[in-house]
Every structure is written in structure tokens, then in C-alpha cells.
Amino acid sequence: MADAGRPSRRREILEIAAQLFARKGYRGTSMRDIGVAAGVLGGSLYHHIKSKDALFVELHNAALDAAEERIAQAVEAQSDPWAKLEAACAMLLDIQLAPDSLTMPMMNDFREVPPAVRAELVARRDRFEQLFRALVDLLPLPPQMDRSIYRNLLLSQLNGVSDWYRPGRLTPAQVAAQIAAVFRHG
Amino acid sequence: MADAGRPSRRREILEIAAQLFARKGYRGTSMRDIGVAAGVLGGSLYHHIKSKDALFVELHNAALDAAEERIAQAVEAQSDPWAKLEAACAMLLDIQLAPDSLTMPMMNDFREVPPAVRAELVARRDRFEQLFRALVDLLPLPPQMDRSIYRNLLLSQLNGVSDWYRPGRLTPAQVAAQIAAVFRHG
DNA sequence: CCTACCGATCGGTAGG
DNA sequence: CCTACCGATCGGTAGG
Numbered sequence: 001m002a003d004a005g006r007p008s009r010r011r012e013i014l015e016i017a018a019q020l021f022a023r024k025g026y027r028g029t030s031m032r033d034i035g036v037a038a039g040v041l042g043g044s045l046y047h048h049i050k051s052k053d054a055l056f057v058e059l060h061n062a063a064l065d066a067a068e069e070r071i072a073q074a075v076e077a078q079s080d081p082w083a084k085l086e087a088a089c090a091m092l093l094d095i096q097l098a099p100d101s102l103t104m105p106m107m108n109d110f111r112e113v114p115p116a117v118r119a120e121l122v123a124r125r126d127r128f129e130q131l132f133r134a135l136v137d138l139l140p141l142p143p144q145m146d147r148s149i150y151r152n153l154l155l156s157q158l159n160g161v162s163d164w165y166r167p168g169r170l171t172p173a174q175v176a177a178q179i180a181a182v183f184r185h186g
Numbered sequence: 187m188a189d190a191g192r193p194s195r196r197r198e199i200l201e202i203a204a205q206l207f208a209r210k211g212y213r214g215t216s217m218r219d220i221g222v223a224a225g226v227l228g229g230s231l232y233h234h235i236k237s238k239d240a241l242f243v244e245l246h247n248a249a250l251d252a253a254e255e256r257i258a259q260a261v262e263a264q265s266d267p268w269a270k271l272e273a274a275c276a277m278l279l280d281i282q283l284a285p286d287s288l289t290m291p292m293m294n295d296f297r298e299v300p301p302a303v304r305a306e307l308v309a310r311r312d313r314f315e316q317l318f319r320a321l322v323d324l325l326p327l328p329p330q331m332d333r334s335i336y337r338n339l340l341l342s343q344l345n346g347v348s349d350w351y352r353p354g355r356l357t358p359a360q361v362a363a364q365i366a367a368v369f370r371h372g
Numbered sequence: 373c374c375t376a377c378c379g380a381t382c383g384g385t386a387g388g
Numbered sequence: 389c390c391t392a393c394c395g396a397t398c399g400g401t402a403g404g
Contacts, residue, residue, distance in 0.1 A: 025297050027213050031399060043400070044373050052399065109295060111211050149356070149364045156346035157339060163294075164338050178335045182369060217383060229384070230389050238383065 010048045013038050018059045026056055026112040053117045060121055064128045067095050071131060081138040082184060088135055089158060090176035096162055097172045108159060129155055142186045154183055196234045199224050204245045212242055212298040239303045246307055250314045253281050257317060267324040268370060274321055275344060276362035282348055283358045294345060315341055328372045340369055 007015075016037045020029040031052055032042035049055045074091040078084045110118050129151075136151045157179055165175065193201075202223045206215040217238055218228035235241045260277040264270045296304050315337075322337045343365055351361065 025295075028297065030397075032397085040373060041375090042398095043375090043377095046400065047373070109211075109297070111214065111295070112298070145367065146364065149361070150368065152350050153343060153365060153368055156350055157343050159349075160342035160346045163345075164342055170335070175335070178332065179339060181331065182336065182339055182371070185368070216381075218381085226389060227391090228382095229391090229393095232384065233389070 013045060013048055014055075014059060014062075017055055018063070021056060021059065025109050028112075053114060056113070057117055057120050061124050064124055067092065068128055068131060070095065075131075075135065081135070081140065082180070085135050085139065085183075086176060086180035088132065089154075089179055090173045092158055093161055093172035093176050096158075097165055097167070097175075099167065108162070140186050145185065150183075154179075157183075199231060199234055200241075200245060200248075203241055204249070207242060207245065211295050214298075239300060242299070243303055243306050247310050250310055253278065254314055254317060256281065261317075261321065267321070267326065268366070271321050271325065271369075272362060272366035274318065275340075275365055276359045278344055279347055279358035279362050282344075283351055283353070283361075285353065294348070326372050331371065336369075340365075343369075 013034070017029075017034045020033055020037060023029075024033070030042070031045055035042035035045055038045070049058075071088050071091045074087040075084045078087045110121060113121065132155055133151055136147050136154070139147075141147065141150065161175055161179075165172075170178075199220070203215070203220045206220055206223060210219070216228070217231055221228040221231055224231070235244075257274050257277045260273040261270045264273045296307060299307065318341055319337055322333050322340070325333075327333065327336065347361055347365075351358075356364075
């Protein structure tokens, strides 16, 4: 309670690291890069974190925790299944395309990461995707549409937006509306 | 004509490098890795290639050349606009999901690559995507659907398949059919 | 938080 | 195609 206003030094470093990882990827971001951005030498970061791997996993999981909560809230505010889905897409893209903040667009490039780290990320992401599984199960899809593939395609589509999205032309909400329109069937 | 049957040593090295890049990414593949797979030391590769960057660009562009030609053939065999699109998707996934061969699924992770290389890859890929632009322009889409975004979503969807596809459950053609079903509107 | 360093690995080269 | 090496960079650590 005493120092609620001022973020801790560790927190500052986590946010700086999250932005660098999001922008340059896991392997493209060195501990020295993070150090420079934080105004210290790379080695000094190890007073606050255990390893680069542990730092990345912590950021990834914290980001998914936050995203899960915000998406669940957005979904609850809707009652129609298609409206729920579009709300979830819009919130996910809002989070993923936000230029700042520690909530991230770095759930991609799993191949850049050491195998032990990858296993942790995959497990956490699988849980996250259950949220969309529930939403897809609610949809009145035509019977010949395989819901498992449909869900994979939707998640892959949402994840891929950060690869081609450029701010200015479209808002994240507009992109979400277009995706929802493409995936609306039956 | 004389030695048509036996692939040149250079060609062998290119195919080995293509598979490694496809599996582990640009930064995840060292010249020493390629050397080991080819049965030589890393430094020895420089008799056949100029640099890692040039090697990657050459592989990338050759793969897109081949893909472009095969997709164009598949499209010509169809007359209906939707059939053309589905044929193009099926051929692209066939190429991208083939477990071997130098035609590759490495058109992703542009962020892993040095800026000068990235510029070349992007330019070549933009040309490649014109092929799909023509196909989308033929479709009788509902008027409120923005064709530029629709095309981006389709290409992003196709590109992302290699991230979640696991051989066995579905053939590339079946995945293409599902994608075509999702994107069929109007 | 810095100094000063470690062992490993990288792309690439000279010279044969 | 190998030997032998280069300068750079990496994650991480000891000791203060």
C-alpha cells in the first residue's frame, strides 16, 4: 500500500523487456539490448531475474492471464453467440495490436525459443485457446463444418493479424469485424 | 545435357539448407549446421555460396518461382472463380506442407532476417501475392466485403497453416477445402 | 548496479 | 574441402 503509485524497478524492467521481445522476437532481443533500454548493463539485470528463459515465460504467461480476463469480460457483456465471438476477437486484437504495454503480440515464433521454454508456452496457450473453444461450440454452424478445424483457422487468423496489420488504415475493432464477417456462416 | 541425372554439389547443398531453414528458421540454422548435414565443415560451404544472406534469398525466391508456376497451372484448369481459388489454396498448401523438397514453408519469420534481406523477401512476396489478388477480384463477393482485407486474411490464413498443421489427420487438400468453405460468401 | 570476465557460438576468411 | 583462425556477440557469473 505504501508505494502503490511508483512501479517497482523489476516491473519497469519487465515492461521494457516485453516491448523488446514483442518487437524483435526472443532470439532477436539480447539481455544487453534490454539492459540498454533500461539504462543498465546486461549483467545487472540478473539481480532482478533468474534467466532470459524464465523472464520470457513470465512475461508470456502474465500477458495471457491478463488477456484471458479482459476477453472473458467482453464476452459476458454479449448474449448472442456471434456477438460473443466478435467481442472476443475485437478484444484479442485490441490487446495484440496495442503498440505499448506489457500485454503482447509475442505468442508467435515458438520456434525461436528453446524446447524447454516452448513446452511451457504451448501448455499455457492451449489453456488460453479453450476460451475460444467454448465460444465456437456455441455457434450455429452448418453441420458439414468441422468445429475443430474452424477453431484452428480462427485462432490462426487472429494470431496472424500482427504480421500484416499497419496502424492507421483500420482500427483493431474493424479488423475484428471483418474477420467475424468472413467466419459467419449458417 | 551430359550430367543431367546427377544433381550438382551446389544443388545438394541448397536443398539441405532449404530443409534446415524451413525447420529451424533463419537464425536457428547456423552455417555449421548446414555443413554437418552436408558432411563438410561450415567454412567449406563458402566455396559454393557467397553468404548466408544470399543463400537464404536465393532459396526463398526459387521457391516462390516454382510455387507461382504450379499454382498458375492449377488455376488454369478451373473455370469457376471459387473453384480457381480453392485450386490455388490446395496447391499452395501442398507445396507449403510437403515435408521434403526445396519448395518451402519458410516465407514466415521475416523478423528473424537482417533488414536488407527482409526488403528483398518482401518485394518478392508482394509479387507472389498479386496472383491471389487476381483470383479474389474474380469472386462475386457481397459488396460490403472489402476485397483488400479479404485477400490479406486469406493469405495470412494460408501462411499460418504450417504453424498448426500436423500430418495424418487431414490432407493439405482437405485443409484447403475447409479454408475455401470458410471464405465462400455471397 | 558496475567491472571484468567465462565459455560457447556465430558468420566469414586466408591459404593451402 | 580442411586447418586454423578472426572479431563479434551471446547468456551468464563472481565479487564488490
